[in-house]
Every structure is written in C-alpha cells, then in structure tokens.
Amino acid sequence: TISSDKIVTAIAHTNIALIKYWGKRNAEFIIPYTGSLSLTLDQFYTQTSVQFDASLDQDSVSIDDQLIDGNGWQRVHDFLNIVRQQSDITLNARVKSENHVPTAAGLASSASAFAALAAAASRAAGMDLDLQALSRLARRGSGSACRSIFGGFVEWQRGTNDSDSYAVPIETPNLNDIRIVALTVEKHHKPISSRQGMALSVTTSPYYPTWVKVVESDLQSIKTAINADDFTRFGTISELNAMRMHALTLSANPDFLYFTGDTLEAMNEVKRLRHSGIECYYTIDAGPNVKVICQKQNAAAITDTFSKMFGPEKVTVAQPGPGVKYL
C-alpha cells in the first residue's frame, strides 16, 4: 500500500503537429493509422498534481480551481483507472490541474493535460516509469499527449499495439531558430471534437487510404528537411500536410470544417507575407486557430501584422519548449 499524503506535481508543455495525427486504428488503446511529428512549445503548459487518498470516496478533479464533472471527469477517471490497474492500487485520487494558455481553447490543451497527468499520476501511484513508458501511458489519455513527454521536435512512431506505439525525441541542433506565432482567432468550443472528426474521416472519406500513404512520405520529407536544416522545405511540407488533413474533413460524410472566416483571412495573409519575402507557413489543428511557422528574424514583423489584424492579445510567439518535468 502507498501512503495517502504523497502529492506529486508535474508540468508538461503542449505541442503543435507539423505532420498530423488524424485517425485511430484502435480506439481503445489509441493506436494511430500513421506516425506524426510535432514541436513542443514553451508558451503553453499544464501543471497537474495528483494525490491518491484513502479518504476520498471518488476521484476529485479540478481544472483551474473549478471542480469538474460529466465528460471531463469521466475522461480523467478512465485514465486514472489505467494507472490504478498498472500500479495495483485501488485508492481514489485528487487531481488539481492548471492550464497556462493565453486564452481558453486557443491551443489544444489535451496534449499537455494528459502528459502532465500521466507523469504525476504514475509517480503518485508509486510507479517509476521511463520516458518511453510515460509516452505510452499519456497516449491512452489523448494521442497527441504521447508527444508532449519530450521537448523540441518529436516523432510519434505509430507502431501496431500498446507496447510499440510511442513518441521519440528528434535530438538536433537544427532549425532551433524556429518560432510559432499562435493566432487565437476564436475561443469557442469546437463543434466536432478531434475524436469524432477522426472517426468520421476514417469511416467515410474516400481519401482516407491515400492520406495514410501520403503521411509516410510527408514524414520522410520533413525529417529530411530537419536533417538538412532546410526551413523552406520544412515549412512547405508542414503547410501541405495540414491542408491534406483538412481535406479529410471536407470529404467526410457528413462533411465538416474547422475553419472560420478569420482562419481563411489569416491563411491568405500568411501567403501574402510569404510572397512579399517574409518567409512563413501555416498549420491548423482541429479548430479555427492558425499557427504561423517562421524563423526568429521574421517573428516580429509577423507578430506586428497579425496584431493589427486581430488585436495584440490574440497573438503569442512560442519557441521550442521542454519535455515533462516534476516539481
């Protein structure tokens, strides 16, 4: 048995996928159809503390000092059940999570949330998992969370089952002047969750089998670009891959779309900037917000342009961030 007063706190940063994960081969274990590749960001993170406590009669979960119930609670509870199963404990847990993101739904927080929860909960339950095992555990909460265990560029190797599907860091000094200018054009809740969106794309888009093939070559291209320190190739393939993913929403039945008018305006502005000699590219996840990929020397000009367009409070510049840490 473990003592009920050990509180473990972990911090994990969010990540932005440059080659997207979109579709599960196995929904229970969250095994993807393809690999993916991301950059962990320094500006957005989740801090979570976990304590297993014999005095609790159910799991207690608070996010930003608000106790939660319903679907959010259920997802954390299900995840804690995996931790309890692995560590052979039966106690309920107290989970306190704080999100450090500029605005509510600006950046996918499920990645940093489940990475921090995996780290804090496993250690609070008495386990001492290595980073690979932590990545596998985080994956069970949210696929993209397996990448937030590591800092910098990270590849999620798709694998085929629970034991071989995990993320690995890409250790490189290359492209370290990369910046992500995050545009939080809207903070509304997304109409279709990534989970629902993926399932619709996999089962109804006639292009899904082509996506699976094309991601293999997109992954090769981006790794070649990183190895060659080739920003132009890196940005070009990132933008293409994002649009290929969104084509899977337009081609689903029923079709759906994560973009809003502001998303399109931001995309057009990125292209205008690029044609005027300020090199930048866009990528977009399962929501309307746009992330502009650029290099340090252009970050100020790009920030300036979008601050005028959307307001300075909507613009945040991020750089490569660290992997999971314990406090």
Ligand code: PMV
């Ligand atoms: O990890 P999830 O279930 O939130 O899915 C993430 C999906 C995308 O953000 C659109 C792509 C990715 O690889 O992060």
